[in-house]
Amino acid sequence: MADIPKALTYRGIPVWRHAVIIQWALQIVSAIIAVSLVAWFFFNIAGSIQERDIPYGFSFLSREYQTPIGEHFLPYESSDSFLYALIVAAVNTIVVAVLGVGLATLLGILIGVARLSSSWILSKLMLAYIEFFRNVPLLVQLLFWFFIVLTLPPVREGYVLFSRIYVNNAGISFPGLVGGNLQAVGVWVGLAAASIALGALVHHLLSWREDRTGKASYPLLAGIAVAAAGGAAAWLVVGSFTGEAPLVISSPEPHGRFGRIAGGVTLRAGLLVLLVGLVIYTSAFIAEIVRAGIQSVGRGQIEASRALGLSGIDSLRQVTFPQALRVIIPPLISQYLNLTKNSSLGGAVGYTDLTNVAITMTQTAPAISIFMLIMLSYLVMSLTWSLIGNLYNRRMRIVGA
Numbered sequence: 444m445a446d447i448p449k450a451l452t453y454r455g456i457p458v459w460r461h462a463v464i465i466q467w468a469l470q471i472v473s474a475i476i477a478v479s480l481v482a483w484f485f486f487n488i489a490g491s492i493q494e495r496d497i498p499y500g501f502s503f504l505s506r507e508y509q510t511p512i513g514e515h516f517l518p519y520e521s522s523d524s525f526l527y528a529l530i531v532a533a534v535n536t537i538v539v540a541v542l543g544v545g546l547a548t549l550l551g552i553l554i555g556v557a558r559l560s561s562s563w564i565l566s567k568l569m570l571a572y573i574e575f576f577r578n579v580p581l582l583v584q585l586l587f588w589f590f591i592v593l594t595l596p597p598v599r600e601g602y603v604l605f606s607r608i609y610v611n612n613a614g615i616s617f618p619g620l621v622g623g624n625l626q627a628v629g630v631w632v633g634l635a636a637a638s639i640a641l642g643a644l645v646h647h648l649l650s651w652r653e654d655r656t657g658k659a660s661y662p663l664l665a666g667i668a669v670a671a672a673g674g675a676a677a678w679l680v681v682g683s684f685t686g687e688a689p690l691v692i693s694s695p696e697p698h699g700r701f702g703r704i705a706g707g708v709t710l711r712a713g714l715l716v717l718l719v720g721l722v723i724y725t726s727a728f729i730a731e732i733v734r735a736g737i738q739s740v741g742r743g744q745i746e747a748s749r750a751l752g753l754s755g756i757d758s759l760r761q762v763t764f765p766q767a768l769r770v771i772i773p774p775l776i777s778q779y780l781n782l783t784k785n786s787s788l789g790g791a792v793g794y795t796d797l798t799n800v801a802i803t804m805t806q807t808a809p810a811i812s813i814f815m816l817i818m819l820s821y822l823v824m825s826l827t828w829s830l831i832g833n834l835y836n837r838r839m840r841i842v843g844a
Contacts, residue, residue, distance in 0.1 A: 501816075503808040504529075510803060513795045514711050525808060532800035533820055539714065539796065540783040540824065543721040547782060548775075550722060551729025558734045569730070577727035581785055585720040589792040592712045598703060609695055609704050614715055616695035619708030631681045631689035638673025642666040713794030717786065725782045732774045736767035769836070776832030780825045787821075797821075 504526040511521050515531045516538055523531075558569040576584070593612055595601065601611025609616040646666030653660040682688050695707030710718075740763050747762075790799030801817045 500809060501812055503812070506808075508804070510807075512800060513793070514714060515795070525804065528800060528804070529797070529816060529820075532795060532797045535795055535800075536783075536786055536789075536797040536820075537824070539717055539721070539786045539789065539794070540779075543718055543725065543782050543786065544779050544828075546718070546722045547725040547729055547778070550726035552733050554726060554730035555733025555737070558730060559737060573727045573730050575727075576723050577731075581720060581724045582788055582791060584724055585716060585788060585792050588716045588719050589712075592716055598697075607694055609697070611704075612712060613704070614709050614711040616704045616707050616709040618692060618694040620690040621693045621708065627681050627685040627687065627689045631677055634677030634681070635674040638677060639670045641673055642668075642670030645669045711794075713789065713792050716792040717789045717794045717796075720792075721782055721785060724785070725778055728778050728781075729775060732771055732778070733767075736771035737763055739770045740766045772832055772836045776828055779828045779832070783824050783828065784821060 505524055507522050508525050508528040509521050510528070512519055512528060512531055512535075514535065516534050517531045519528070519531045554569050554572060557565055558573065560566050560569075595610065595612040598611045598613050601609055601613075603609055607618050643666060646662045649660040649662035649665050652658070653662060678689065693706045693708075695704045695709065697703065698705045786796055787798040789796035790802065797817060797820060801813050804813050
């Protein structure tokens, strides 16, 4: 057999027979094919757009939107630009996503733990909840809750609970903290966030000291105390400089001949229905993830914790659940992504989320450009949830190593 030139070998093995070289070559070829197909797809789209004179571009973003947005958490006027309207709509979606994730996680954990209860009735009830709500399409559930809200009496004839809570087909109004001075609120929120960060640092340092010395340092209580003290001090400082509290308690009251509710905090029907639907639907999936995660922990771990005198709740909180988190976190993040993307159904129940506003914008602006921005927005939200989950999962692995 003739000698093979050294340039055609890798570590003494011919390149056409070396497993590593073959794998790299296949990956490079696959990447070239994938990029070529994507480029071909987009070039064809661009060609079709030009041939059919379909409008595109992003110059419309600086124009006035001139369309009201029914519900918004940021200040908004119809004279604001398309870009700002998209930001307002994105904040609406983010608020629903964050609230939905928090509530669905809490409810899902409770249902998942109850699913493993020794009580036969409780366990079967939770099983029925899970199987029903995760197998009925989300849109159907949203419409069901929407029509339930529509059956409530109108504003003037709504229910009044404890003389402070108003329930009607427009939503629920209740007393709450509202901002008196936006600048003061912003300063206080910044200082409060710094106090929370300081409390977290104190918690970390005291936990490290407790682990090193074995002396009780009460890191959780100390961290909460520092954060609370800092927030209270910031409140006093901001109040003394501005002459008014950053937040004031406002109570809802009916006004005018139609009895419109003014003041307080109002959860409008669209937001309420969307939140209820998303939380109930997603919590059914989270409950199964939690159940599977807890059952993945060895039985010996639970028996050892009980032998040490821990109660069932303490054993779950200190032994079982921390170990189950390694299994729970990855699929849990997938549910967070699904909840965020499912919030795009808000338009079906009258909530002005990002997708709903985008559809309205297509009447006066290029649809292709708008939906490119919408897809990019949802991509950023999803990648943010993935980043948070991956960082937390990595931390859990380091702690458990």
